[in-house]
Amino acid sequence: MPLYRMTDLLRRYGDSTVLNIDQLTIQPGQISTLIGPNGAGKTTLLQILAFLDRPTSGRLEFCGEEVVWQERQLLPLRRQVVLVDQYPIMFSGTVRRNVEYGLKLRQVAQAERRRRAMEVLAEVGMEAFADQDARSLSGGENKRVALARALVLQPEVLLCDEPTANVDSENQEIILRILLEQNRDRNTSIIFSTHYLSQGQRLAHHSLMLQQGSLSVTVSDNSFRVGVVSRSAERVECRLRGQLLISLPATLVPAAAVCRLHLDPARILVNPVEAEAVAGTRLVGEVVELASHGSRVRLVVDVGVRLVVFLDSRHYRQKPLSLGERLELVIPVSAMSCEAVDTLP
Amino acid sequence: MGFFADSFRSALLLFWNLDRELLEIIGVSLRVSFAATLIAALLAIPAAFFIAGRNFAGKRLLLTILNTLLALPTVVIGLVVYSLISRRGIFGPLDLLYTQTAMVIGQVILIVPVITTLTIAAVSRIDRRFRPTALTLGAGPGDLALVILREARYGIFAAVIAAYGRVIAEVGISMMLGGNAKGFTRTMTTAMALEYDKGEFVLAVALGIALMTIAFLINILFHFCQGQSDHAPV
Numbered sequence: 001m002p003l004y005r006m007t008d009l010l011r012r013y014g015d016s017t018v019l020n021i022d023q024l025t026i027q028p029g030q031i032s033t034l035i036g037p038n039g040a041g042k043t044t045l046l047q048i049l050a051f052l053d054r055p056t057s058g059r060l061e062f063c064g065e066e067v068v069w070q071e072r073q074l075l076p077l078r079r080q081v082v083l084v085d086q087y088p089i090m091f092s093g094t095v096r097r098n099v100e101y102g103l104k105l106r107q108v109a110q111a112e113r114r115r116r117a118m119e120v121l122a123e124v125g126m127e128a129f130a131d132q133d134a135r136s137l138s139g140g141e142n143k144r145v146a147l148a149r150a151l152v153l154q155p156e157v158l159l160c161d162e163p164t165a166n167v168d169s170e171n172q173e174i175i176l177r178i179l180l181e182q183n184r185d186r187n188t189s190i191i192f193s194t195h196y197l198s199q200g201q202r203l204a205h206h207s208l209m210l211q212q213g214s215l216s217v218t219v220s221d222n223s224f225r226v227g228v229v230s231r232s233a234e235r236v237e238c239r240l241r242g243q244l245l246i247s248l249p250a251t252l253v254p255a256a257a258v259c260r261l262h263l264d265p266a267r268i269l270v271n272p273v274e275a276e277a278v279a280g281t282r283l284v285g286e287v288v289e290l291a292s293h294g295s296r297v298r299l300v301v302d303v304g305v306r307l308v309v310f311l312d313s314r315h316y317r318q319k320p321l322s323l324g325e326r327l328e329l330v331i332p333v334s335a336m337s338c339e340a341v342d343t344l345p
Numbered sequence: 346m347g348f349f350a351d352s353f354r355s356a357l358l359l360f361w362n363l364d365r366e367l368l369e370i371i372g373v374s375l376r377v378s379f380a381a382t383l384i385a386a387l388l389a390i391p392a393a394f395f396i397a398g399r400n401f402a403g404k405r406l407l408l409t410i411l412n413t414l415l416a417l418p419t420v421v422i423g424l425v426v427y428s429l430i431s432r433r434g435i436f437g438p439l440d441l442l443y444t445q446t447a448m449v450i451g452q453v454i455l456i457v458p459v460i461t462t463l464t465i466a467a468v469s470r471i472d473r474r475f476r477p478t479a480l481t482l483g484a485g486p487g488d489l490a491l492v493i494l495r496e497a498r499y500g501i502f503a504a505v506i507a508a509y510g511r512v513i514a515e516v517g518i519s520m521m522l523g524g525n526a527k528g529f530t531r532t533m534t535t536a537m538a539l540e541y542d543k544g545e546f547v548l549a550v551a552l553g554i555a556l557m558t559i560a561f562l563i564n565i566l567f568h569f570c571q572g573q574s575d576h577a578p579v
Contacts, residue, residue: 052477071486079483089474092496102482149482 001064003028003157003189004049009058011044011213019044019055019213022296026191028063028156031183031203034193036210037337042193043086045210046159049191050083079106082153086161088146090134095126095145098134102153120152121145124178140171147178158182160192176203211264222263222308226338228253244304246281249333256340265308267335270299271319271327280332283307287325301329348546356551366527367548371555374532377445377523378513381452386505389457393464394490408465414458419451419517426451427521443524448532451518456508463507467500468493506567510560 004026011019019041026032034042047053048060051067051074060067062077082102090098099117108116121127124144129137137145143163150158163179164172180203182188208215209223226238229245236253238246240261253259269278285303292298297316299309307329321327359367396407428434430441430450441447471493479492494501516534523530525539533552540549 047477050477050481052480075483075485078480081481083477083481085474085478087474089472089478091475091478091492101479105483105485105488153483 001028002026002061003063005059005061007059009048009060010056011041011048011053012056017213019048021045021058021215024208024215026189027206028189029183029187030205031179031190031192032206032208033204034191034208034210035195036193037195039212040210041213042210043161044213046083046161046191046193049157050081050159051077052083079153080156081159082150082155082157083159084143084146084150084161084163086165088142088149090137090142090145093134094131095121095134095137096130098145099149099152102149106153116152117148120148123151123181124148125174140167140174143167143171143175144178147175151178151182154186155188157189157191160190162194163192164194179203209262211266214266222265224261224263224305226259226261228257228259240305244283246283248281248336248338252333252336252338254338254340259338259340262337263307263331264335264337265298266296266310267332268307268309269330269332270309270311270321272330278330278332280330280335283329283331284326285329287321287323287327290321290323301327303329349550352546352550353554355547356554359548359551360554364551367551367555369528370531370533370536370552373445373530374513374534375559377448377452377519377532378509380445381449381456381512382505382509384449385453385456385460385508388453389460390464390494390501392457393461393468394493396461397465397468398493408462411458411462411465415462417455417458419455419515420521422451422454423518423521426454426518430522442522443526443530445523445530447522448519448530451522452512452515455515455518456511459508459511460504463504464497464501467497467504470500471496502567506563509563513559514556 002025004024006021006024009019009021009024010017034045036042044053048055051062051069054069062081067073067077091101096114096117099121100113103113103116118127118130121130124147126141126144126148129141129145134145147160147163158179160179163175167175179190179192183190224240226240226246227242229237229239231237231250231253234250235247236250238248238253238259238261240246248261269280272278283303285301285307287299288302288306289300290297292313297311297313299311299321301307301309309329396404426447427442430436430439430447432442441450475492475496476489479489484492514534516538519525519530519532519535520538523532523535525531525535531539533556537549537552540546540552
């Protein structure tokens with residue numbers, strides 16, 4: 001049974017749509033990452049998964065049960081899922097009081113609360129800070145205590161919003177190690193957001209890419225390691241996976257020898273007519289896979305490497321494609337993002 | 346100047362001799378003000394939590410009305426309550442006029458807007474992340490209110506102190522609804538007004554000293570509590 005299942009999930013703030021997910025299933029016992037730039041909707045999705053924010057429309061299931069967003073149902077659900085904020089806030093009082101807070105709500109006896117709090121503080125290397133004022137901690141220490149405050153509850157699901165953002169590299173490693181151990185030793189399902197692709201791919205069983213509120217595709221698709229071959233003022237010639245030579249705008253490619261290139265499959269244009277012609281990289285290839293994917297059609301086109309393209313179903317019905325058909329793809333600059341590999345942690 | 350110094354010296358002598366009338370007046374003042382503040386706090390703090398925590402139609406209008414009520418003159422409250430509890434008023438049969446209960450009712454009306462608006466401000470000032478943090482750790486609605494109460498406690502305490510200061514120093518309500526009956530509804534402020542009318546300044550100065558001392562002690566208590574929180578985590 002999936003841990004989460006989302007169908008046509010929409011979250012709007014006023015006129016602006018911050019999250020729009022057709023279909024998404026997250027399996028239990030895994031580490032999943034949400035990867036995307038700032039404003040992609042990662043925090044909103046995590047808040048919905050933590051039952052702290054209610055979608056404007058759509059359906060969310062948790063362990064097979066539909067979430068109906070009534071307080072009576074939400075409290076037991078929230079007690080299985082804990083979200084660690086990107087900028088965690090500590091309640092006034094000591095570090096230990098903060099860590100014990102959730103246990104106190106669950107009416108755990110005082111001696112047991114204290115034992116478990118000290119145990120988990122030791123796990124995150126913060127036991128020496130137990131009696132210190134929680135508001136006097138540094139950024140990295142604060143995140144570790146916030147993690148301890150969540151872990152002490154032994155949740156089914158641990159959600160972390162940018163757990164390694166704004167902390168030094170030593171604390172980053174500690175936090176990532178804790179997440180891995182928690183998943184390995186207690187089989188806790190972990191979902192964390194990051195804008196570091198490499199971090200997601202290094203730790204996670206499954207990575208999800210969010211772009212402007214929409215799930216573009218799993219990152220293993222359309223994510224390529226590219227080597228820079230030559231660079232001019234306007235264009236950079238790159239080789240994808242050591243095979244396909246591709247020309248990219250110089251403004252897109254960071255000054256590094258090796259980069260990771262993402263191509264948003266929902267924005268790649270297929271056989272554009274004149275009116276749709278836009279500036280971008282043009283490639284020609286052959287359709288090798290064709291499948292229905294919710295309200296969209298998923299194509300895999302071999303252009304030298306395999307590119308995933310999503311087409312709107314209505315658009316597809318007007319211009320059906322067939323396997324083996326050759327077609328032209330245009331990848332607009334807005335569909336590309338590129339980051340240097342050797343500068344990632 | 347000599348006249349004021351004489352009055353001051355005589356006033357200190359009243360304290361030194363534990364003058365019965367002086368102590369009685371201070372006792373009535375403290376008792377009535379404390380009761381009014383306690384009742385107003387019990388009404389206003391939950392109301393402030395409700396208003397601060399929810400968005401509803403007319404919220405802005407309600408806040409405007411509460412802010413306007415901060416400037417409500419005590420004589421207006423005295424007049425309105427008088428019209429309700431005097432013999433010909435709808436609560437006339439309860440025989441409340443010129444009692445400490447009547448003074449408490451008037452003073453509660455005076456300070457409910459004070460505690461409500463200042464508590465709304467205190468609750469709104471605390472960090473927005475406390476709410477989702479408490480909820481994700483498993484807090485129910487009651488637990489959440491306790492978290493907010495705890496994190497905003499100094500602001501709320503300050504609101505209650507300000508309200509206490511307002512009622513202990515007011516004169517209009519106490520005079521109109523209490524009637525300044527000696528040993529029964531005579532408070533520090535009404536006694537001071539009476540002594541002034543009589544041209545007797547000794548008791549008036551003594552009561553002025555008592556009033557300022559009480560205000561000073563309350564502020565010291567408040568700062569002491571605040572200092573404890575800054576230096577000694579719970």
